[in-house]
Amino acid sequence: MEEEIINGKVGAIQMNTNSAFTENWITVKSITNNIIYLDDKKMVSGVKIQPKNIFILDEMSQNNIIESLKTFYNLIDFEFWLIVADRPVDINLYISQLQLQLNDTANPVLRKLIIDDINKAEFFINNNVVDTEYYILFKESDNDLLQKTVRTLINGLASCGLIASQTSNEDLRMILDNFLNGGVKTENRTVIS
Numbered sequence: 428m429e430e431e432i433i434n435g436k437v438g439a440i441q442m443n444t445n446s447a448f449t450e451n452w453i454t455v456k457s458i459t460n461n462i463i464y465l466d467d468k469k470m471v472s473g474v475k476i477q478p479k480n481i482f483i484l485d486e487m488s489q490n491n492i493i494e495s496l497k498t499f500y501n502l503i504d505f506e507f508w509l510i511v512a513d514r515p516v517d518i519n520l521y522i523s524q525l526q527l528q529l530n531d532t533a534n535p536v537l538r539k540l541i542i543d544d545i546n547k548a549e550f551f552i553n554n555n556v557v558d559t560e561y562y563i564l565f566k567e568s569d570n571d572l573l574q575k576t577v578r579t580l581i582n583g584l585a586s587c588g589l590i591a592s593q594t595s596n597e598d599l600r601m602i603l604d605n606f607l608n609g610g611v612k613t614e615n616r617t618v619i620s
Contacts (some may be wrong), residue, residue, distance in 0.1 A: 472593065
């Protein structure tokens with residue numbers, strides 16, 4: 428193990444960056460109950476914000492939402508991470524449903540519309556179309572305070588006209604996959620729970 432000087436003292440480095448596995452040097456212990464548990468007994472959680480296109484609203488509504496968001500962000504009195512992550516779109520079920528509708532439809536006009544939808548869906552699959560998702564994450568050591576902060580964020584975003592929910596285990600794994608693997612989805616999870 429390597430040694431490093433910290434505050435004038437020689438100490439051992441805890442993480443092994445020469446390891447072939449990310450799990451051996453990242454401080455994540457587990458992901459359960461919608462929380463990332465870290466080795467230092469801290470927890471990371473947050474909220475997932477549903478996207479909203481404010482540019483289809485009238486100018487006054489746009490300005491109200493922007494001003495509400497400014498106020499919301501200025502009231503946050505703790506360290507947080509605003510994360511934008513891309514997630515691949517899985518529309519295979521949608522394509523299967525369209526295929527079933529196509530098989531049951533005799534009307535040529537409806538068949539053409541369904542075929543157009545199938546072609547558009549296949550275009551999305553072939554061009555790696557992704558959903559963009561938005562998250563606010565934070566770190567906390569007290570579980571009650573963590574849950575209170577999640578509720579505060581959800582309520583604050585609701586006052587801005589946005590819908591948010593606590594991050595799920597899958598959301599947290601996807602964020603770690605994006606961060607650690609450059610957005611490439613892995614078969615063997617980055618974090619083993």
